[in-house]
Amino acid sequence: MLTFHSEQKQFEADGSPLSRSAPAAEAEVLGRLRRNWIGRKTWRTHMDRHEGARRHRQQHVYAVLASGSGNKIVVAGPGTGKTFLFRKVLEGKANTLTLTFVNALVEDLSLELFGLSDVKTLHGFARQQLERVTRRPVPVFPKLSAVIRQDSLALLGSDVDFDSLFHNKADDDNIKFYMKRRVYYGHYGFSDMVYAAVRFFEGHPDKVPQYTQVVVDEFQDFNAIEVALIDLLASKSPVLLSGDDDQALYETLKCASSRHIRHRHANAASGYQNFTLPYCSRCTRVIVEATNDIICGAAKEGHLLGRIEKTFRYFDDPEKDRESERYPSLIYGQVYAKQIPWFIQERIKEIAKEVRDKFSVLVISPTRTQCRLIVGALRGKGFQNLHYTEKQESPEPTLLEGLNLLLEDDAGNLGWRVTAKALLPAADFESLLGQTAKDDSLPPLCEIMPPALKKEVRALLRVLRAARDLKRGDDEHAVKLLKHLGVDPAGMAMEFLRDQLPLSAQPSVDFGIRKISITVTTIPSSKGLSADYVFITHFDDLYFIKAKDKSQVTDQDICNFLVALTRAKREIFLVSSDKNKEPTFLNWIDKARVRKV
Numbered sequence: 001m002l003t004f005h006s007e008q009k010q011f012e013a014d015g016s017p018l019s020r021s022a023p024a025a026e027a028e029v030l031g032r033l034r035r036n037w038i039g040r041k042t043w044r045t046h047m048d049r050h051e052g053a054r055r056h057r058q059q060h061v062y063a064v065l066a067s068g069s070g071n072k073i074v075v076a077g078p079g080t081g082k083t084f085l086f087r088k089v090l091e092g093k094a095n096t097l098t099l100t101f102v103n104a105l106v107e108d109l110s111l112e113l114f115g116l117s118d119v120k121t122l123h124g125f126a127r128q129q130l131e132r133v134t135r136r137p138v139p140v141f142p143k144l145s146a147v148i149r150q151d152s153l154a155l156l157g158s159d160v161d162f163d164s165l166f167h168n169k170a171d172d173d174n175i176k177f178y179m180k181r182r183v184y185y186g187h188y189g190f191s192d193m194v195y196a197a198v199r200f201f202e203g204h205p206d207k208v209p210q211y212t213q214v215v216v217d218e219f220q221d222f223n224a225i226e227v228a229l230i231d232l233l234a235s236k237s238p239v240l241l242s243g244d245d246d247q248a249l250y251e252t253l254k255c256a257s258s259r260h261i262r263h264r265h266a267n268a269a270s271g272y273q274n275f276t277l278p279y280c281s282r283c284t285r286v287i288v289e290a291t292n293d294i295i296c297g298a299a300k301e302g303h304l305l306g307r308i309e310k311t312f313r314y315f316d317d318p319e320k321d322r323e324s325e326r327y328p329s330l331i332y333g334q335v336y337a338k339q340i341p342w343f344i345q346e347r348i349k350e351i352a353k354e355v356r357d358k359f360s361v362l363v364i365s366p367t368r369t370q371c372r373l374i375v376g377a378l379r380g381k382g383f384q385n386l387h388y389t390e391k392q393e394s395p396e397p398t399l400l401e402g403l404n405l406l407l408e409d410d411a412g413n414l415g416w417r418v419t420a421k422a423l424l425p426a427a428d429f430e431s432l433l434g435q436t437a438k439d440d441s442l443p444p445l446c447e448i449m450p451p452a453l454k455k456e457v458r459a460l461l462r463v464l465r466a467a468r469d470l471k472r473g474d475d476e477h478a479v480k481l482l483k484h485l486g487v488d489p490a491g492m493a494m495e496f497l498r499d500q501l502p503l504s505a506q507p508s509v510d511f512g513i514r515k516i517s518i519t520v521t522t523i524p525s526s527k528g529l530s531a532d533y534v535f536i537t538h539f540d541d542l543y544f545i546k547a548k549d550k551s552q553v554t555d556q557d558i559c560n561f562l563v564a565l566t567r568a569k570r571e572i573f574l575v576s577s578d579k580n581k582e583p584t585f586l587n588w589i590d591k592a593r594v595r596k597v
Contacts, residue, residue, distance in 0.1 A: 078566035079282025144189030167255035219243035297588025341377035362531035382509035534568035
């Protein structure tokens with residue numbers, strides 16, 4: 001009979017089955033050895049798979065680094081390691097530039113590329129270059145195009161979308177009117193600033209700055225004038241473009257088009273060598289697979305025509321594998337809209353019981369109104385670590401913005417123009433504006449402003465200066481200013497008192513989860529964000545398909561959902577507010593990947 005050790009050696013050597021004649025005790029021991037051997041073999045298989053995934057991912061990165069092409073385009077889906085690639089591309093190089101157009105992404109990239117590159121928005125870069133060539137400050141008012149659009153309507157009777165003209169690099173007579181008004185107001189806007197930089201460099205190609213490396217992120221969301229700026233930079237410097245046409249969000253917001261990234265990826269004559277980063281290390285396996293389901297479903301329905309064909313793969317990694325095993329499904333729930341905060345609270349409680357550690361939560365809603373209601377409800381339940389900044393997205397310049405301009409320059413035409421529009425009756429304002437439409441020298445607005453209005457504005461400015469300098473101002477004019485701004489002083493006082501008093505009811509949120517980090521945002525503002533657990537609320541065709549005919553899904557609708565879906569690191573919750581109909585996008589996902597609660 002074989003000894004225990006010799007049997008073990010033989011088994012490990014060839015994996016042959018044990019003899020049936022072995023004594024029961026020894027057979028039991030050797031049975032365990034067999035199971036251990038199988039376990040070790042499985043472990044080695046996993047190790048080989050993980051090592052293979054790491055090696056393949058590195059090969060994609062090294063392919064970019066080893067390329068001798070001056071200009072490169074990298075198509076990289078969510079969580080596929082763009083920033084890691086950027087660091088490798090920029091390492092050891094001086095005088096580099098990284099460009100994107102999203103402020104939140106600039107902040108993240110500035111930290112992650114700290115010391116490696118000068119990171120700017122396109123607007124910030126254009127401003128820097130205009131200041132360099134003019135050798136004087138370039139004041140910027142983001143809503144200047146709205147101001148001059150109002151002027152055009154009042155003075156010419158023509159409603160002109162100047163932003164669209166600039167975004168599409170139009171050569172239009174209306175731009176001459178805009179430029180004349182821009183000079184009068186002494187400011188640039190965002191879109192005309194990039195336009196001005198491009199037109200200057202086109203006329204003075206010797207002034208285009210040169211860098212050892214230019215990196216451009218989110219290229220799928222660039223419009224024609226922004227692409228023209230990148231092309232000018234590429235005439236002097238090596239450029240790496242990065243983006244993903246499946247994540248294009250800004251076609252309607254700023255005339256962006258994914259055709260720019262598609263053309264440069266598909267057309268060798270564009271001068272760009274193309275690459276991909278296919279491995280997603282952010283999301284669990286089911287989220288990656290569901291993303292591919294959506295893309296396949298969209299293609300079958302005739303959408304995403306011209307899409308860049310690329311692979312989006314789950315990255316095999318020990319930690320990610322454990323998370324994928326723990327969270328094998330997308331969670332879908334149908335509740336009434338008012339129950340959504342309760343649904344989020346209950347799921348967070350379940351997560352906390354399971355992980356017993358800190359985790360992050362991201363709530364994505366289709367509209368700002370929905371975000372605001374969810375934030376209010378979650379605060380009312382006792383959650384204390386909520387992050388939500390509601391941007392005042394009024395396209396029209398406000399009184400406060402006009403007064404802020406006057407704080408910087410009390411004789412500035414733009415400050416007086418915005419303030420007068422807010423305070424004067426419409427007929428009086430148009431009469432005042434008409435005096436600035438002469439062909440000869442234009443009078444400064446502060447000189448032709450009605451004396452009573454000038455006196456009132458200066459009183460309001462004293463209130464603002466006192467507030468800025470932490471001093472006590474004129475109470476009467478402070479109340480008047482608040483009313484002009486649409487703020488209820490009595491309401492503010494009541495809100496203050498509520499904050500100082502204990503709640504009339506105990507919070508319904510358990511003490512252990514009150515400080516869980518929860519960020520609430522819309523889909524466009526979620527770009528660049530990620531969290532362990534993501535709730536997509538109001539997941540209904542009513543909100544996720546923008547057309548009136550809900551059978552008419554657009555590529556923009558699909559991209560919006562793909563961006564929201566891929567924010568999650570561990571698990572995603574799709575929360576419908578329509579209990580009578582399942583959303584279209586849910587039907588495109590393999591039902592085996594969805595667990596309904």
